[in-house]
Amino acid sequence: MLFLFPSAIFITIFLIIPAVWTLYLGLTNYSLTGLAAANPKFVGLQNYATVLKDPEFYNSFKLTIIFVIGSAIIGQALLGFIIAWTFSDKPGKLRSFVEVIIILAWMVPSSVVTFLWSAFLNGQNGTLNKIIGGQTEWLITHPMLSIIVFNSWRGAAFSVLLFGAAIAAVPKSHLEVARIAGASKYRQLRDIIVPASRGHILTNLLLISLWSFNLFTPYLLTGGGPGGKTEILPIFVYEKALRYFNFGIASAIATIMLLINFVFALIVIRRGKQK
Amino acid sequence: MTKTRKRKQKWTLKRTGGRASFWMFTFLIIAFFSTPLLWLVFAPFDLTPRLNIKLPTLSFNNFHEMSQNPYAIHSLLNSLLFSVGTGLLVICVGAPASYALSRVKFVGRDLFLYILLLFSSVVTGTAAMVPIFLLCLNLGLINTFYGVILVMGGGLLPAAIFILKDFTDSTPKSYEESARIFGASSFQILRNIVVPIIRPGLAVIFVWAFVGAWGDFLVPFILIRAPERSPAAVLMYSFYTEGGQAMLTTLAAFALLYTVPVIVMYLYVNKRYGFRFYGGIKG
Numbered sequence: 001m002l003f004l005f006p007s008a009i010f011i012t013i014f015l016i017i018p019a020v021w022t023l024y025l026g027l028t029n030y031s032l033t034g035l036a037a038a039n040p041k042f043v044g045l046q047n048y049a050t051v052l053k054d055p056e057f058y059n060s061f062k063l064t065i066i067f068v069i070g071s072a073i074i075g076q077a078l079l080g081f082i083i084a085w086t087f088s089d090k091p092g093k094l095r096s097f098v099e100v101i102i103i104l105a106w107m108v109p110s111s112v113v114t115f116l117w118s119a120f121l122n123g124q125n126g127t128l129n130k131i132i133g134g135q136t137e138w139l140i141t142h143p144m145l146s147i148i149v150f151n152s153w154r155g156a157a158f159s160v161l162l163f164g165a166a167i168a169a170v171p172k173s174h175l176e177v178a179r180i181a182g183a184s185k186y187r188q189l190r191d192i193i194v195p196a197s198r199g200h201i202l203t204n205l206l207l208i209s210l211w212s213f214n215l216f217t218p219y220l221l222t223g224g225g226p227g228g229k230t231e232i233l234p235i236f237v238y239e240k241a242l243r244y245f246n247f248g249i250a251s252a253i254a255t256i257m258l259l260i261n262f263v264f265a266l267i268v269i270r271r272g273k274q275k
Numbered sequence: 276m277t278k279t280r281k282r283k284q285k286w287t288l289k290r291t292g293g294r295a296s297f298w299m300f301t302f303l304i305i306a307f308f309s310t311p312l313l314w315l316v317f318a319p320f321d322l323t324p325r326l327n328i329k330l331p332t333l334s335f336n337n338f339h340e341m342s343q344n345p346y347a348i349h350s351l352l353n354s355l356l357f358s359v360g361t362g363l364l365v366i367c368v369g370a371p372a373s374y375a376l377s378r379v380k381f382v383g384r385d386l387f388l389y390i391l392l393l394f395s396s397v398v399t400g401t402a403a404m405v406p407i408f409l410l411c412l413n414l415g416l417i418n419t420f421y422g423v424i425l426v427m428g429g430g431l432l433p434a435a436i437f438i439l440k441d442f443t444d445s446t447p448k449s450y451e452e453s454a455r456i457f458g459a460s461s462f463q464i465l466r467n468i469v470v471p472i473i474r475p476g477l478a479v480i481f482v483w484a485f486v487g488a489w490g491d492f493l494v495p496f497i498l499i500r501a502p503e504r505s506p507a508a509v510l511m512y513s514f515y516t517e518g519g520q521a522m523l524t525t526l527a528a529f530a531l532l533y534t535v536p537v538i539v540m541y542l543y544v545n546k547r548y549g550f551r552f553y554g555g556i557k558g
Contacts (some may be wrong), residue, residue: 002375002461003372003374003375003461003465004372004375004376006367006368006371006372007369007371007432007436008372010368010425010428010432011391011395011429011432013410013425013429014410014426014428014429015391015394015395015403015430017406017410018406018407019394019403019406021406021409022403022406025406025409083304086297086300086301094301097305098301098304098305098308101309101312102304104308104309104312104538105308105312107537107538107541108315108538109489109490109492109507109508109533109534109537110490110492110508111490111492111507111508111509111511111512112315112511112533112534113311115511115521115526115530116314116315117311119314119327120310120311120314122326122327124326125325125327126326126327127311127313127326127328130327153308214401216401216492216493217492220492234401237404241405242408242497247405247409251405251406254403254404254405257401265390265393265394268393
């Protein structure tokens with residue numbers, strides 16, 4: 001039991017206290033500037049009322065949903081599944097080559113990849129424009145699309161690896177029988193592979209949605225702009241907290257995010273128990 | 276006869292069509308995933324790096340220029356300190372906990388661990404930024420190495436315990452029992468029996484925590500204000516001229532030096548344990 005002590009302290013201080021503190025701060029008007037900095041007051045649910053009336057919050061929420069659906073579900077999971085499936089019966093060398101490139105995109109530190117992408121998408125000198133022969137400032141004219149493509153690129157590795165493992169675990173004999181019976185590739189996919197890896201697909205979808213939902217990295221590409229067009233919730237909280245030092249409001253939004261996260265997490269746990 | 280031939284023809288056509296589209300797809304996937312990364316391969320060795328990817332005029336001038344920057348090398352050392360500190364913290368605190376959890380059974384233990392794991396991935400993100408900032412402000416940890424290491428370590432700990440428990444679960448209990456008969460204390464058993472057996476697990480967790488801390492931007496971004504204490508992740512964003520133009524020479528060399536350790540660690544883990552395992556635990 002003594003062995004548990006250090007980690008119990010750690011987890012309490014750096015995970016549980018911050019979480020509870022977020023709940024508490026959401027009920028105060030604490031801020032670093034102005035009168036409220038000296039003696040924060042308990043304001044009850046006022047922050048929540050403010051947030052829930054704020055059109056910017058709904059806008060940010062909507063952007064986050066678009067971002068999660070676009071980059072996590074379509075970009076990472078669907079593309080990842082297609083890649084894993086396409087290469088599942090291909091020779092090992094080609095497959096590992098493709099996998100290594102996809103994993104590299106995942107391994108390189110986020111500060112570096114965000115710079116690489118802002119260079120890649122640059123209007124005048126970006127590689128993308130050199131290839132297609134345009135002058136589009138992608139991060140300004142298509143900011144949301146840019147961060148969606150970026151996050152799909154960045155995170156696809158997890159889905160490729162997970163689905164790769166799931167497809168490899170489908171009994172070979174089932175596929176063989178299907179092939180002999182003349183089932184097309186599509187039918188094999190629909191009737192054998194997808195049902196057999198349903199558990200993995202669900203867990204994967206939930207995890208990557210959770211990660212994308214909390215992702216701060218797009219800030220390094222667009223800073224939430226232009227004009228708040230990519231101000232997803234993590235960036236919104238950051239701006240409220242550390243730019244305007246409005247801790248009460250920021251914590252209220254963070255609490256709403258925590259709640260959404262918890263619903264996600266509960267679904268993951270229930271899935272985990274079923275397995 | 277003609278019918279079968281026709282069918283055969285159609286079949287080969289479909290097959291070649293399938294093959295062509297397969298190679299097309301492969302090419303597109305490789306191009307999509309590798310093109311943005313290619314800059315990092317060429318630009319550091321280019322005498323005149325541009326934003327776009329081009330074949331370099333070979334030169335090591337960029338590295339020389341980078342070494343003139345007062346903060347560049349220093350920030351890599353800071354990153355090293357953060358990463359080693361976080362890695363050590365996570366294994367020193369996590370290993371005993373995982374050992375205890377794998378030996379002591381209580382109701383709902385696995386559920387408890389699972390909740391903790393998900394909880395950590397939720398709380399370490401932006402949602403808990405404000406209290407983390409305030410916590411460190413009150414504890415006097417703003418602008419210190421300890422603050423960053425403790426916060427990062429705290430965030431990684433649940434996942435580390437979760438994975439290490441798998442390793443401790445698989446160590447044979449008979450060793451410990453015989454050691455106990457000879458009067459070894461729990462701590463001696465941990466140090467002399469359990470740790471050597473789960474060493475591969477500790478290595479993986481160390482590398483995993485190292486890579487996590489090495490790449491983390493948000494925590495040092497919030498907690499560190501002084502440029503001489505900034506890690507590489509944050510310093511990457513300071514290589515700009517007064518006119519707001521990126522200093523590509525310094526940046527290219529720096530980005531490469533900053534990336535190489537992660538790649539090396541990945542290759543090491545991949546070689547020793549296979550990256551699938553490594554892949555499965557990132558997050």
